[in-house]
Amino acid sequence: MNAVVDKAVTAVIEGVENIDFKMVAFSLAGKDYSIDIMKVREISKATRFTYVPNSLPYVRGVYNLRGDIISIIDLRTMFNLPSVKSEKNESDEIIILRLDNYLLGVIVDSIDKVVGISSSSIQPPHPIFGDINIKFIQGVVEKDNKLYIILDVESIFGLDAENVEVIPSQYTPKAVYAENKPEEINMGFISETLRTFSKFTVTDLNNRWVEHRFEEWKTLKGNNSEDLQLHSERDSEEFLSRFYSVDTGRFWSEDYRNIVSSLLENNSSGTLRVWNPGCGKGYETYSLAVLLSEKFREASIKIWANDKDLMSISNAPNLALDKQNLPEYMDKHIVSVNSKSQF
Incomplete structure (x- = not known):
């Protein structure tokens, strides 16, 4: 019995040691692609972007990510790839990249999962992958009967960041709360700003709690609409502070x-x-x-x-x-x- 346990533990150790590279897998035009997870801040979905005049064709616009205004690039348009036609009001799948000192969102067909591999299994790119210029490909790797093309986002965006900077100051949208009139500080406003700053979505499961908390919030902050507004992620987290359990972020007591x-x-x-x-x-x-x-x-x-x-x-x-x-x-x-x- 001990030999069996030792063998299982050894397999676990070997599995952990071999996985030294993780990537976010997604699809473009029916092919499997991936990006080094160290370059990914998060994944998101959105239905509306703010259009920026005189921007490049592959720039879909800008997006308010919890107070940060970021550019949104459609990778399918950028690489002249066919795209799946979206239904009306259907959300776009977005990968938020973290490149040096700026954030950038890229639209893909669909996001799959995080895949762990051994970096030694990554093969150099080959001209056979003609859909995308080889200089933008970090390598290729096979995992679970899928061939993933690993994109080099530093080469695509990092070396020429100024060309990707598509937010002229005169077109930068104001923060989401700035356009709300005092009488509009209501549950709808709270729901929108919670989603913007904390990615907290109000649903039928938590709506009663949010409504109750909003009444408490009005008592706490008074009737001044400026004080009722959620101006930042910090305000949003304060609003949600009582929603989380006492053991959030640790093992249960x-x-x-x-x-x-x-x-x-x-x-x-x-x-x-x-x-x-x-x-x-x-x-x-x-x-x-x-x-x-x-x-x-x-x-x-x-x-x-x-x-x-x-x-x-x-x-x-x-x-x-x-x-x-x-x-x-x-x-x-x-x-x-x-x-x-x-x-």
């Missing part, structure tokens, strides 16, 4: 875990499927997985977790921590790998 356990009804179906949005670095997901596995010992459990922070979610499967930083109730669910503890 014993008290919080007991509260969650008391809310779970008995399950006799034998199968549990759970969605964990906003999972961050994975602390909440692992806390939930441990709780469910102990409460429903005979059940088959499947947890889907996602987050806007691509770097955090890509590292979550291989989360390695010092044992002394883990709650005691997790001891029987971890193994030691390279002096660190992993689930």
